[in-house]
């Protein structure tokens with residue numbers, strides 16, 4: 001199937017290329033007008049919307065954080081008060097975990113994975129749009145509730161019995177459980193999409209062992225989503241049923257068990273941390289390789305570490321429950337497992353250091369964020385190993401030590417790499433360069449601000465300051481360190497505002513980026529910035545791990561029909577071409593289906609009639625979604 | 641002048657069965673998600689069980705056993721037309737696909753019928769106690785899988801008779817068959833758990 005021919009750039013071949021481009025543009029044209037906005041299914045458009053939405057939620061979560069920090073800045077402060085403070089930390093935690101961290105990582109995946117594997121788009125563009133809208137509806141619902149004083153107030157893991165019907169009457173917890181269900185539905189759809197895109201749409205020649213590490217990270221993460229998210233969906237469903245129709249899953253009076261909630265929640269909750277963190281590791285790998293100008297040291301150990309982390313990540317959940325009085329043996333086991341997971345993370349850190357050490361470093365802003373990540377994450381990892389041991393955990397459980405630990409891991413492990421990734425891929429997404437001086441200033445400020453905010457919290461925790469308190473007495477002596485943390489939070493805010501300014505300035509008047517401003521190795525840098533809706537004029541084929549450093553333009557796929565939305569399906573392992581598949585175009589049904597999902601879930605809070613309603617709406621949507629398109633393919637000979 | 645390697649895909653087919661097809665993977669992942677949910681709910685059943693002295697707190701009545709057995713029988717029977725339908729799909733034999741699809745859909749509707757009987761035969765409600773909640777939970781979960789399968793089957797019947805039937809629909813028929821296997825397969829451990837206990841006490 002492969003042939004070598006000599007080609008020359010003749011007038012003939014140039015007009016051929018122009019025609020190809022015209023036809024592709026026509027076929028993959030984006031929807032226009034107001035209505036078109038709601039029908040669009042192009043993956044770069046949807047991913048951009050996901051990214052913007054996720055950062056809006058990051059900003060909202062950040063405002064809540066600042067309000068909390070203001071409240072805690074000095075002793076005996078009453079400007080927020082207990083009820084509002086409860087809503088603030090709950091909505092902050094839930095926003096950051098469910099509406100920011102997971103979606104933002106998936107959005108990066110949806111944007112970049114198809115480009116990196118040499119595909120025109122994702123495997124299921126409509127499902128992608130559906131996932132986005134469900135996520136959006138869930139997030140808006142949470143904030144409408146917060147602003148109408150029905151914001152959830154039982155913490156981001158809403159333990160029963162506090163969140164059960166007896167101690168939390170009203171609708172607040174119902175809002176929380178439905179929001180979680182929305183976001184998990186969205187995350188599951190996106191994960192399935194990413195897995196199939198990665199396994200079936202890779203460019204010919206990109207065998208699994210040639211996939212970029214970022215793609216590996218997204219793939220492994222998506223599998224974790226598939227097996228972790230059902231646990232929390234089931235848990236929130238059961239909670240909703242306990243609250244709404246009187247089941248007794250968690251009611252100890254008639255055989256249920258509150259601890260069952262904790263098991264289910266953390267069976268999801270611990271993997272969740274890795275779901276947020278593994279894609280960030282993938283971004284770090286991309287950045288490290290590009291800016292040290294050499295192949296990564298230890299590709300295979302890196303991949304194996306990702307996979308090992310995923311497996312181990314499912315065996316740790318009980319370390320969140322050490323304070324519940326478990327059997328000794330269980331405690332020993334989960335302590336060992338929790339410490340063991342430091343090994344694969346350590347392997348990756350050493351591989352990066354070796355790569356950087358032996359490379360020719362280009363000290364651009366993305367790399368600075370990577371350095372920041374390594375520093376912060378190591379501290380977070382160390383406090384993690386500390387709380388993995390039961391005696392220490394019993395001391396610091398539910399104190400600010402845990403708050404410090406979790407922010408070191410989540411912000412250090414995910415937000416810093418993400419900011420690095422944003423600086424790295426911004427030219428690809430927009431076609432504009434960010435300013436390096438502002439970028440580095442942004443890094444210095446965020447790094448300083450972050451440590452000023454969260455390092456004191458370790459000490460506060462060790463001194464016994466509990467988490468989730470809205471104020472404290474002056475006699476406790478917690479005042480000065482809290483003030484320091486609040487000042488730090490504003491420095492962090494300043495840093496993030498510098499990053500934002502940089503972005504806005506670049507959008508308005510940034511330097512033109514061109515396709516490959518960093519001389520990177522992976523395929524996404526071979527196409528225009530931003531990519532055309534069809535992404536690749538000629539689908540690429542690859543023969544190594546670093547296609548752009550190995551001369552990718554020497555090999556192209558030919559014979560795709562530019563007049564149809566065709567994608568090339570390849571074999572899952574070795575990416576040999578298999579068949580050519582035609583994708584459906586834009587459609588309003590993903591949006592309508594998401595609205596139907598939203599109406600059903602929200603009505604469920606008020607009446608069980610939501611079930612038949614949902615059934616009816618769901619059927620209509622299924623039929624609409626799968627309504628046969630006008631045939632463009634060979635028909636079966638025998639027809640009605 | 642440059643050397644360019646070319647990979648020609650002009651001759652490739654426009655569809656393929658089994659794991660070669662993206663939709664097959666999509667549905668396989670859906671099965672992973674739903675399968676995990678079933679497994680977790682079964683774990684909840686056994687978790688709750690070890691905390692309660694008398695289990696089942698209210699034994700399923702004789703009628704329940706008949707109803708459960710009926711559902712199981714109907715679902716197992718539906719495997720036969722599903723298997724034959726897949727075979728017909730590989731051969732592109734539209735007439736046989738239609739016949740078996742109708743048969744399979746009829747059986748899936750029958751299973752929905754016996755499922756209603758099952759619910760009505762249970763001698764306890766979801767709000768009786770934790771045992772009641774988890775049994776109703778298991779049955780409801782499986783009913784959603786069953787219901788989704790039934791809706792899909794009905795859509796296929798309409799498509800196959802109204803047309804136009806394209807070749808790639810053959811793959812969709814196969815994938816639908818695979819999902820149906822999952823519906824049946826997912827039911828067996830649930831049935832064994834709910835009714836087995838009452839049977840062998």
Ligand code: HEM
Nearest residue numbers: 062065068089090093096097101155156410467468469489
């Ligand atoms: C941007 C700067 C941030 C600041 C200043 C901040 C600050 C805080 C504060 C003050 C609390 C409440 C402590 C308490 O009273 O118990 C908190 C809780 C929390 N934060 Fe953040 N946070 C930030 C970013 C993030 C990010 C990016 C994430 C996740 C990706 C996150 C996840 C959480 C979680 C899960 C909780 C626990 C909520 C609960 O107790 O239910 N935070 N944060």
Ligand SMILES: [Cu+2]
Nearest residue numbers: 270316319320
């Ligand atoms: Cu954990």
